[in-house]
Amino acid sequence: MPDLLLRFVIGGAVVSLFAVVGDLLKPESLGGIFAAAPTIALASLALTMKRHGADYVELEGRSMLVGAIAFVLYASAVSFILMRFRAKAMATSALLLVVWLGTAAGLWAVWLRR
């Protein structure tokens, strides 16, 4: 429980920090790169290394590659739909999380699960 609380506080702080940097930077497209900063990894890898060791972190890093590929497709899909159809940002980005989940699950099945 103290570990989860620590992850919560560090995660909240790291996400907030990167979000503020993204807000400050103009043009918006440059600020946008901070919306895909490795915030969760930064907040948790040190604690994970301490608790589980280097082999575990290596495996997480390899899987994170797949998550990142899924993120590229997801963010591109959100950008395209918003530009093409002028849809609502929250609804579009929330619904298209299935793109991230589908890509991550597909690559997990063909590469990581073996």
Place this chain on the structure above:
Amino acid sequence: MRLKLQLTSLRETTPMEYAKRFLFGGLVTVLASLVAEKWGPIVGGLFLAFPGIFPASISLVEKHKIQREAAESKYGIVAARREASVEAAGASAGAFGLFAFALVVWKAAGNHPLGLVLPLAMSGWLAVACLCWLIREKL
């Protein structure tokens, strides 16, 4: 195109919005670690690149643009969604950087101290994200 720091944009975000970001950020981090605890590092690692707070971030961009346009008595929904789209395109460049970050962690965490690996991975993220952003701007 000029790069700049716009300090006034900090005033557009309300204390409640800052609190929500903190809350979402903390919750997504906890969720990722719970997934790793339950299903192991192979599934858990996927969620280190989960765009958990992205929907909230992008809807804030849209909302703030609508507010700015409304302050000038304009109907700003179309412009706001275009701005959110541009932000998402920037995020796709950032996600390429996320790939570089993960690659460094995967290849280096086993034989180097994390105190070295994380700064190196962050440098990789920033370099690749900025490069992808620059290429996209030139196209």
